[in-house]
Amino acid sequence: MNIPGDIMRRSRTTWATVALMGATLGVAAVPAQAATTCPTGWGSVAKQQAVSTSESVTNARTGSHACYDRLVVDVPGAAKAHLGYSVRYVDRLQQDGSGRLIPVGGGAVLEVRVAAPAYDVETGAPTYPGRVARPLPGVDLDGYRTFRDTRFAGSFEGDTQFGLGVRARLPFRVLRVDDRVVVDVAHSWSAKP
Secondary structure, three states: OOOOHHHHHHHHHHHHHHHHHHHHHHHHHOOOOOOOOOOOOOOOOOEEEOOOOOOOOOEEEEEEOOOEEEEEEEOOOOOHHHOOEEEEEEOOEEOOOOOOEEOOOOOEEEEEEEOOOOEOOOOOOEOOOOOOOOOOOOOOOOOOOOEEEEEEEEEEOOEEEEEEEEOOOOOEEEEEEOOEEEEEEEOOOOOOO
8 A cells, every 4th residue: 555655754754643642641640749738736735635535555656647657555445535645855864763764866855654554453464465664565766757766765653754755855746546546746837848
């Protein structure tokens, strides 16, 4: 089959135009990524809720998010209204009862207290596998932007104490979600991740 040169050129031009239009439409059809805006206004002053529960701490875990790193302390069975906490920046982490200093790595140290024991109140048996002055079991902070270290400080008179080493003194918030205390520490003071 012999196709005249003029038709061949028009055909190539048409296909090039169609391809270009398709590429343009394809780009235009992809929605632009929305910029992440981080919450602001958390501040770095102490935050507390003065209630307690007889339910026990069973786990502590962490997560990394676009705007903050998160520590979650699980207290299964505790009612949200009866789950107290105290979170504040300290110069050094001192264990309740003994006063023992527990080294925590990082540029600043958050003391996290949950108003729940890490033991069964009836038997005294531990409900959380943490060992005093050691990193939290099962927590790996590789790749975190804000968290640098975690330490279990123990449980004394119904309160359980943790040390959270962070990069610097940064804003944080504390939430009670169901039967958990959640501590979020921002990556920065600005609204950008």
